[in-house]
Amino acid sequence: MNHIDVKAYAVGEMSESDKRSAAAHVASCEACREELAGIQVTLSSLATLRDEEAPRRIAFVSDKVLEPRWWQKMFSPTFASACVLGGAILFHALANQGPSEVVIQARVQQEVGQAVEEMQDRLMVLEQQNKQMKQTYKAAMHLVTY
């Protein structure tokens, strides 16, 4: 009888199909069953060791030299998308000069309205994410002991 790699099976290093055939083999092979039981006892013993908290928190302070410059910040995804959107609106307005001024104005207002709504939604998402990160960071910083 060809035995299986019991240790690989015990530590979860098998594909789903291999696991199924290994389980079937273990059920019918006493030697593999015994070996598996022994490894599982060892793994259970190892699991009694609990993770410890680090004695101090690790945190780094901001280094101004490494911070992005103002012009680098301008190229953030939010700013870039706002520029693209603004350009598209302007291009659209200029390219469709056929209708009357009132129609153009209405169209621009509509486009701008939509763009503002989209940007507001996007801003809300970013604000929420920022708030969430600040809360997590604040909680982490609260635990820092020096």
Place this chain on the structure above:
Amino acid sequence: MIFREVEDRDLIAMARRGDVEAYNLLVSRWEKRVFNYLLRLVRHREDAMDVSQDVFLKAYQNLPKLDDAAKFAGWLFRIAHNEAFSLLRRRKPEGELGPETHAASGKGSLLPMELSLAVETALGALTEDQREAVLLKVYQGFKFEEMAEILECPVSTVKSRLYTALDLLKVSLAPEVAR
């Protein structure tokens, strides 16, 4: 509107742009795992803490070199492995510093303390390579392939170290389990 948890890759991207707060948040997510891996490998609390700090500093400095943010865990543990073995090489001969991990703190022993201490001793009796294989597989849950990348060795070596370690642990822990 869809809200999603800020993922490691977002924090990595922000940290790469120089956002230290984002990096600190990333550190807070990983420091416990890294500290415990180092604690059990170098078996000295202060050394483990010092090496942890070095690991995260090196990781920050080398973050731009990380090709794939999805591989951050393996990449971080590879730095930790290199730093730990650098310390262990400086510290040779092994054994001059006794185990000073759980026995010193007395914390975290939710199950019978005797068994935890026996596990601590049994892990300490393994070679550093064998112990590290157990730490990465059993406690950190890495796959053999990932372990091979962290340790920069073939998968067959990883398996050999782990399997030998499990056999030794089985023998050394058997009397404790039988109690």
